Amino acid sequence: MCSLYFSESSRIWHLAFSNIMLCVLLKLTTQTQVPNSNFHPPVEVPGDSKANLMSMSFPGVQLHIEDQHVVMDNGILQVTISNPEGMVTGIEYNGIDNLLEILNEESNRGYWDLVWNVAGSTGTKGIFDRMEGTSLKVIVENEEQVELSFTRMWDPSIDQGKLVPLNIDKRYVMLRDSSGFYSYAIYEHLEEWPAFNIDNTRIAFKLREDMFRYMAIADNRQRFMPLPEDRLADRGQALAYPEAVLLVNPVEPDFKGEVDDKYQYSCENKDNRVHGWISNNPSVGFWQITASDEFRSGGPLKQCLTSHVGPTTLAIFHSVHYSGEDLVLKFGPNEPWKKVFGPVFIFLNSLTDGDDPLLLWEDAKQQMIYEVQTWPYSFPASEDFQSADQRGSVCGRLLIQDRYISEENVPGNGAYVGLALPGNVGSWQRECKGYQFWTRADEDGYFSINNIRTGDYNLYAWVPGVIGDYQYNVVITINSGCEIDVGEVVYEPPRDGPTLWEIGIPDRSAAEFYVPDPDPKLINKLYVNHPDRFRQYGLWERYSELYPDGDLVYTIGTCDYGKDWFFAQVTRKTVNNTYEGTTWQIRFKLDVADESGTYKLRLALATAHASELQVRINDPKADPPVFSSGVIGKDNTIARHGIHGLYRLYNVDVPGTQLLEGDNTIFLTQTQGTTPFQGVMYDYIRLEGPDKII
Incomplete structure (x- = not known):
């Protein structure tokens, strides 16, 4: 019993x-x-x-x-x-x-x-x-x-x-x-x-x-764990960075061959x-x-x-x-x-x-x-912890305005809506001095944020399935007991023209892309046949094994991003055990190339680590490239088995003069190649035509 x-x-x-x-x-x-x-x-x-x-x-x-x-x-x-x-x-x-x-x-x-x-x-x-x-x-x-x-x-x-x-x-x-x-x-x-x-x-x-x-940790993330002594030198083999250890002689033989990290x-x-x-x-x-x-x-x-x-x-x-x-x-x-x-x-x-x-x-x-x-708790005695009656609330409705999706505004279904210190669009993900309060909007875009500490905030939001970030352009001041209704707020996501093609889902994660099986000698049994298969150790090494003779080529209309787009653009391991940058290709056709217009390439990154992303159109050696991010990111997501870090969105102008009627290729080059952990993960890529092409 x-x-x-x-x-x-x-x-x-x-x-x-x-x-x-x-x-x-x-x-x-x-x-x-x-x-x-x-x-x-x-x-x-x-x-x-x-x-x-x-x-x-x-x-x-x-x-x-x-x-x-x-x-x-x-x-x-x-x-x-x-x-x-x-x-x-x-x-x-x-x-x-x-x-x-x-x-x-x-x-x-x-x-x-x-x-x-x-x-x-x-x-x-x-x-x-x-x-x-x-x-x-x-x-x-x-x-x-x-x-x-x-x-x-x-x-x-x-x-x-x-x-x-x-x-x-x-x-x-x-x-x-x-x-x-x-x-x-x-x-x-x-x-x-x-x-x-x-x-x-x-x-x-x-x-x-x-x-x-x-x-x-969760219903599908639980297991018996190795012992700490299994990580010591006589029982464990250090891997590419200190936190990861291959258990070669664990106290309990069942853990032999697993990676602990x-x-x-x-x-x-x-x-x-x-x-x-x-x-x-x-x-x-x-x-x-x-x-x-x-x-x-x-x-x-x-x-x-x-x-x-x-x-x-x-x-x-x-x-x-x-x-x-x-x-x-x-x-x-x-x-x-x-x-x-x-x-x-x-x-x-x-x-x-x-x-x-x-x-x-x-x-x-x-x-x-x-x-x-029962949050906020009533028992803390410190006057610095605000009780429920000292706090306020904000409610409203988030709508999305994208004329290439609908002539009318559509609800921000499932939007993440939050209050954080005043800043710039998307600054909430780097904000760390103040307090943040988040909720999810319902299917009609309605949201309510309760128990907010007093102070000044901006209202931020992003919507799964929609590119970019929203910021309400009015500072919201929360006073004790206040109930603020901001009414209907409208997010206009970045959009210059119709979608010609897209890769992935704009959800700030690379989870929908192809995640390979791990090296069978480097597994964590918990993540075998698991939705979080990206948490396996050493997946960066699989890229060179899967593409031994050349880098990834993705053809619009033929390839499936769930099978053919590697989850991370990592470095390539060479025969000398050094690393080099990689260049991926996106091949697509245009029925019409408008030389007088400007196309827009949207590059949403789920993470970046010590990387530089360059974009070239139809010429892999063009100098200068159409776009360079410069060296960005210290997320270290690849090494730490994440599927996203900090979100970054780049909007690249592509002159129509560089595109051709018929076959075209976009070259995405990650130039840095010092370690196996450098690279980017894409969240979503979209090419838009000039506004007059519908």
């Missing part, structure tokens, strides 16, 4: 409420705080177990302060935190003394960290800082809640050049009858303080290796709501739940790490992964800034012996739904 060890009687009522709200949420397509992929029927708890759970009673929250540690205890779990550093050193739960890795130093079990650098530094490598607190303050202490604050205040007379110039306030919260605890932090940079950069910041938990072996488990912000680990003996789940994206950088498509071999679970708040230096947080010397990261919820659950351990995953998803429904 399944008891699920929700651990608190009130949570049974929460689940009942979730069942009702789940039906409502499924109809509210404008609300995407809960990703559709995570909607599942609630786990059935047998009647007897329900009665037992509802009759259970736990004491109020207690706080025990010792010289070097503090303990939060609500009768369900006990969380031990170092004093005054603010590191989580122990989590006692379900009769287990510590779920965290007891073989690690106390500072390497549960901790906040960041990577920073001095102003003017380049690249994405910096100084690692676990942000050890120097002072403890009890913010709330009663039977219903304990909230602790571990602070480190920056002193310019002492810390200049030694510590990141931030005041850091790390908070931990335990509630009565809650099978878990929350954590959030407030970072503050004062106006007179020096300039600096932040590359990454997160909260990490290192779990017990002898217990947690099964990792779950933490980037194979990256996830987009919009889908990154719950992930974690399951222990089979005893049956215990450890889950990291993030109820909102508002404090994450880079918008809903930004990709971050989740869980990986360790066993490790992460809550990433800001990172440069799949974006590179474009997303480094850069602060000027007189730039005040404050931001709240979190709260995130660390949720624990367990089963009675004999039950299916995967019920723990189902239960974690239900808990995630409950957390999303």
Whole structure:
């Protein structure tokens, strides 16, 4: 019988409420705080177990302060935190003394960290800082809640050049009858303080290796994982970059021949709501739940790490992964800034012996739904975290105006609509200092964005199936309690003339193109026959094997981009084990070539890494080319098994004098060839004729 060890009687009522709200949420397509992929029927708890759970009673929250540690205890779990550093050193739960890795130093079990650098530094490598607190303050202490604050205040007379110039306030919260605890932090940079950069910041938990072996990120992304020692030199073979290791002599022979790489488990912000680990003996789940994206950088498509071999679970708040230096947080010397990261919820659950351990995953998803429904939380004591009544909302309707699709405006079906700091068209994907609030429009283009923090924003949008980005040209000011209706807003996507031909789908991803099978000696079994087959290691090497005698040639009207367009224009490996740029060809016919007109080539890139893309028409050696992007991108998507990074759109004028009646060829040359990881992924390519050709 399944008891699920929700651990608190009130949570049974929460689940009942979730069942009702789940039906409502499924109809509210404008609300995407809960990703559709995570909607599942609630786990059935047998009647007897329900009665037992509802009759259970736990004491109020207690706080025990010792010289070097503090303990939060609500009768369900006990969380031990170092004093005054603010590191989580122990989590006692379900009769287990510590779920965290007891073989690690106390500072390497549960901790906040960041990577920073001095102003003017380049690249994405910096100084690692676990942000050890120097002072403890009890913010709330009663039977219903304990909230602790571990602070480190920056002193310019002492810390200049030694510590990141931030005041850091790390908070931990335990509630009565809650099978878990929350954590959030407030970072503050004062106006007179020096300039600096932040590359990454997160909260990490290192779990017990002898217990947690099964990792779950999504319904179709979960598996038993190798051990960390399988990555060591005597058991693993380092591959082309440090994160990837071929397991040649693993502790458990079943993992032999697999590749382990933490980037194979990256996830987009919009889908990154719950992930974690399951222990089979005893049956215990450890889950990291993030109820909102508002404090994450880079918008809903930004990709971050989740869980990986360790066993490790992460809550990433800001990172440069799949974006590179474009997303480094850069602060000027007189730039005040404050931001709240979190709260995130660390949720624990367990089963009675004999039950299916995967019920723990189902239960974690239900808990995630409950957390999303109760956002913004009412319990954080910091005045910097705004409650629901302090926030506002925006609604409206997005329409698309493209006269070559319809004479009338059409609804922005499924559009991603969001608020981010004022900027330029598309700037939201590089924005990382403020808060962002996103939703999905319904099939009629209606959208509603709720629980927006006060401040000034631009409204941004993009529509799957439609090229380019939309920006509302009025700054929107959110005040407490405001309800703003922007009415109908109209997006006119880039368009100069009729579509002559197109390749791909404008969805900011290269997933629809041909993704080859991996080298059978370099596989991750999870992604065999998987929709995310692009996450396999080493796919860049397959290009030279599939095109040994020449580069890709794609013929409009004959080829199928799902079979004939390689997902990434990568470099070619030579016989000398060096690399060189590649030139792809698009061949097409024109019944009429208008020499007096100008054609338009739309090149939407899903990602780029240290690449230069050149375009030539009917002459592969033309100098200069019709277009050059210059060297662009530090996304590193190819190496990290992503299918997109930062979106880039180039609109290339093609003089009619360069086109011919009959056969034509566009040459796409990626010139850079130093490493196997340089290249671009295309999102969508379209050639438009002059306006008068219909």
